[in-house]
Structure formats: structure tokens, C-alpha cells
Amino acid sequence: MASNLRYAIECVDVVKEYPDGTQAVRGVTLRIPKNTLTAILGPNGAGKTTLLNIIAGVTPPTAGNVKVLGEDPWASRRSRALLGFVPQEGGVWPKLSVYENLMIAAALYDIPSKEAKARARELMKVFGLKDHAKKAAAKLSGGLKRRLSLAMALMHDPPVIVLDEPTTGLDPGIRLEFLNLLREMIKDSKTVLMTTHISEDAEFSDRVIVMNEGLIVAEGTANELRLKALGAASIIEVTVMSKEHVSKAFESLTELAEKAYVAKPLTIVCHVRDPDEVLPKVFKALERRGINVKEVRVRKPSLSDVFLALTGRRLEEPLEGGG
């Protein structure tokens, strides 16, 4: 049945309301295609973790339906074996060794001991944990701990993996290595859904779902989102010398760009389709109005820019409430 499905995860009108009336998730509908790496991008408090907890069977939804490969994890506990979950905190037993953690993860899914041992050895080899098999999880480095956590989620060989903020707190090099591991899993016919508040990590995924204040704001590939949110392929950032010049510069640049706004006290951000054509015009306009310019930068827009354009908030700003 599952192999005929197009989507690995389907959420329809999912709501999560806490007893104090706070709505962490406010009617979310999303569909995650099979064999893709999808990132839910949003600031802390956007409702990403709560949504992931609902999908993973950790927290029940207040309303709405969740299906993982066509099965409702809230209707049958056995169906939870279709999914492997990597919590943000790691979900490892700190006092147990790497091998013991893998074995306890297998026990949660009732995998026979002999099969579990073989699987644990295999995963330790794949994830580079073999040399640390006897080491207590608490003594592992951040990167190794994250690998162990992922390996534990894979012990029962689930077709769907969900990871909550898997790269938070990792060094850039290790982060990249970990994201590559996730990409590798797609080749192994897995569907991966992860949450992140780091725009660079979301760039790694096939699809990005932008979430803010418990709602899905936009979804698509990173480039689709850039065009949809910014209407532009590039960004020109103009930083002026003094406050007095900000309004004059903004007036001049608005006429030339698809969209312009003041992002920092002295910086005007312009979304443009063709920077080669627009940039000379920008310089001319600024010169004509006698504006002293400190810096002009041309760059490809990040998903942070997309988020800012879509929500008017910076991705780095945590929201109050939510989860």
C-alpha cells in the first residue's frame, strides 16, 4: 500500500493548542513527497518542533489528521515503526555506550536480538561509530552524538526519517558532513524531513517549507521561493554614510528595483532580476542625488532574505511562545 503513495507524510489542517490557549500550530496542511529531503525553515518558536512532534507521534494534535505513508500514527502505535525520529536533544541514553544505545533503540521497536546486533554493527560502520562502540554517549563529541542519534532512528530501517534541528550546535564542517549523510539517505529510498532555523542548511534540501507563527508561509524549492518571495534572482545592498541620506536613497532605488526596503538603519536592500543591467543605474541615481555611499554589495538572496520578505521578520529573531 505504502509503495503506491506519492507522499510519505501528509498533514491536513493540523492544529496544536495548549491548555493556556496558545496555538503553536494553526491549521497546517502539508505533503512531503517520497524520497525527498525537505526542510521546515523558521525561527525558534515558529511551531516547527511542535509540528514535528505531532508527525513523530510525540504530541497529539488538537485537531487535524496526520498520515505517515498512509497510516495514522495516532490510531495505531505499530504504524510508528514507519518513522524514525531524531529529537533535538539527541534522544540518547547518556550513560549507555554507543552500542548499547543502538540496542536499546532496537528494543523499542521489538527487533530480535540477533538481527539488532547485526544492524547495530552495520550502522556503526556506516556512521563511523565503530571505534567508539564502547564509549558512553555522554562522552561523544557533538557530531558523533548526532550521528549516533540518527543511527538509532535507523535501527528499525524506517522509510521515513524526521529530524528536529539536527545541525544546531554543530561546527560548520561537521554540519556539512551531517547534511551530506542525510542526502545519502535519499539515495537509499528514504524520505527525510528536518526542521532548521539555519537558512544555509535548508538550501541543502530538495524542498523548503517556510513556517512562521504556527503557519506555513510558503513552500517549494529554494529557487522557487526566491522568485516567489523576492521576485528577483539577486540582491543589491546599498549602505549609506549617514541617516539623512537613507530616505533619499530609498526613493531613488525603489524606482530601479522590483522591491526595496530598509533592512538595517543605514542599509537599503533592493531585489533585482538582472544586476548587470540595474547596477550602473543605481550608481548614477545615487550620484545624481548627491548621496554619500559607504558600500554597495551584490549577492544571491539567501533563504533568510526569503523569510524576511515573506514575514517581515528576521530568521534569527526568536518568536514568543510556540515551539
Added chain:
Amino acid sequence: MANVFRIAFYEFKSFVKDKSAIFWTIAWPILWVFIVAYILMPVGGVRMTLNVAVIDNDKGLPSSNASWSTPYLNMTLKKNFTSLLADTFTQLNGSNGTIYKVRVLKNVCDGNFSECLNVAKELLTNKKFDIAIIVPENASKSLVTWVPVRITLLIKGAMPTETYMRYGSIMSVLGGLMTNLSLKRADAAAHMVTAFYSKFPETVNSSSTWWNYTNTNISLKTMEKYIKYFFYSIAFPLYLRLDTVKPPATADRAGQIGWISVGAVGMSLMTGLLTAGAGFFTYRKSNGVLKRVLSSPATLSELLAEDLLAAIAISALSAVVILGTGVAIGGRIAFNVLNPSHYIAIALIFVAGIFAYGLGLLMAPTVRSANATSAATAVGLMLVFLTGIWWPPKEMLPVPLQAFANVFPPACAFEAIRDILVWGKDFTQTYRNVLTAVVGTFLLYVVIGLIYHGRAEKFAEKLL
């Protein structure tokens, strides 16, 4: 620089909003103030209650013709020895801050002294009595035959100070009885002399001796002896044989070590497993394990069962290591594979461990941080100290705490374990404790079942 005052304000606000932190840091110490003020130091000062057992073998006052002086003494004494003793307790009740609860036990040892002594020791060791008085068969007869009444007094006390306090208290009672008896004998003597005098001829012939008027068969030397005993008996109406009985915990070194070793197992289980139970959600929450478990097909009930099994395993390990150490340093902890009672004692260790874990489970939904679980350790410690699981022994606790210990399942379990493994009793001699422990633990889990049924996931979600 950070706004230190604003940060401090929000830190304080966050503390005030944390109900469990408020409880453990404010309500809990206040609770202790109440415990100390109203249980350990009762209102109106400390009143000592002494439970006194009078093992009464007295055959009562003899008939009036038992001796020539009997009618006179019967007239002044009016009651037999045991009644006079009981009256003295009643008169002194409360006068020196002590309440004497006296129970007269008849026909418990057929007048055989060594048997009476064993009964008295048993009463002091295993029953609630603090003092036992053995009244001999001839107590009342001795009263009227002008000889001291020979009573045996046994006092229970774990510490010398406790023994001295009880000794002082009981001696005030016996001192009162002695004075009373002396006065009554003096009264009787006065009646006798008056009666004797009334029989005297108005003029005594110098050639006749005065004893011719009383008993001509008594020699002067014998009469002198009689008169001496007569006055002595007025001065010393009671002869005391004193013995002290220590509670089992302090009886002998091997027993002491055995007793303490069992107590140490209790301490270990009541702190370790209670804390483990209390941290059921919190420990798993802090490192994301709870989320991992909830996302798996395993249910929380399965997880609870798994944790309980782990608790039993911890109990076993703790018991083996601690009791083994106790035996190694000379403690008396007997285990005979052929004795079924010994298996019951071993099972009781698990019962106590399961109870401690269950008590922790009751706290678990309110324990919101790993630090808060240390409060569970404090509860466990309090319970081991206040129920005789650990030092001091139950016998040395104030009466309300003894009453609590008598129904607190782990305290009953450890008392039964000590009875069987240290003091060599069998199941039938300590079955009340065994039953209390087992039934109490069962009831606790019924309560846990009622609380957790359909709510376990909600408790977990609240703590996520």
C-alpha cells in the same frame, strides 16, 4: 554590561512561577518545622508515656489465720499487692510528666520465674511495653508475713540515658508504693501493739515475764529476731531485682551489624528507587529520550514496566552488595536455602523496592526538572529516619511515628526482613509485617493505576 537587576527580576519571577521549586524550597522546610514542632516536640512539652506490663502471679491475701498478725495487716492493707501497685500508678499518673499505661497480665507464665522472665523480655522486645514488673505468687502473702515482697523489674532502653530516664520514672512509682506499704505496716504494727497492750494485766507482776501473756513458746532471742524483722519489714517492704532489656537493634554486635546492614539496604532503596520513580519522566525528558520513546511503538505502560523491572534489579544488586558487606564485617544475616521464610525475606526486599519506586511515581508528574528529583531523595531520607528503617530503631521513635511505622509498608517489610534474617524468626512470627508490606504495596499500585490510567501520555506531554 547586562542589566543585572532586570535579569535578577526575571530570574526571581521565573522561580515564583515554578510551583515545584516553591514547594521544595518553601513549603517543604515549613512542613519540617511542623513535624518537629508538633510531633517530635509536642505542644505542652515532652510527655513521656511508659507502657507498663505487670505480670501478675500473686495468689492474693492469705486467710486471716495464716499468722497471728495477719488480721491486723489485712485490716490496714485491704487490697492485694498487685492492686496496691496499680493504685500507685494511677495516683502518680501525670504528676511527673509521665503517663503510665498499665496492663495487668494474669496467667501468662504459671508462676515459673524463668518462664515469666522470658515472657517479660518478649513483651519488651516485640511488643509496645517499656517496663515489665514480675509479681511473684507470694507477693501478698509476703506483705502480711512481714517479709519484703520480691518483685522483678525489667526496663527497656536502647541508650543508657533512655534506660536511666525510665528507671528514674519507675522508681518514683515504686518509691511511692514502698512508702505506702511502710505506712500500712506501721499502722498494722500500731494496731497490734494496742491489741497486745489491751491484753496486759493492769499490774504486771515482776516475777512474771511479759511474753507469758503472748506466746510462751517464743524465746527472748527469737522474739528479738522477730522484732528486728518486724521493723526491717516496715522500713523495706519491697525487694527489687532489676534487669534491663535492650531493643534488638542494640542487643549484640553481630545482631547490630545485621540490623544496620538491612537498614542500609532500606536506605538505598528508599532513596535510590524513590528518586528513580520520581524522575521517570524528567530523566528521559532532559536528553530527549522521552521523545524517542513516545515516537516509537512502545507504550508508556511498557516503559513503566521496564523501569520497574530495572528497579527490582537495582534492589537485588543493592541488597546483595550491602548485605554481603554486612556479613563480611561480622553481621548476622542468615540465609538458609531450605527455609521458606528466608525466601519471603528476600521477596520483601523487592516489595520494599517496588513500593519506593511507586512512591516516586506518585511524585513524577510534578517533578519538572532533574534537579527537582533531589527532593525525592530528601523524602526518601526522611522516611527512612522517621520509620525505623534506618537508625533510630522504631522502639526509640515517638509514639505517633511508631504508629506510622507500623502501617508504612517498607518499614514493615524491613522489620520482617530483620526478624527473619537477623533474629532468626520464621514467617508466622512476623506475618503481620509481611502482610502489611504486601497489601500496602498492592494498594499503592492500585492508586498509581488510577492516577496514571489514560493520563500517562498527558503527564509526559506536559513535561516535554
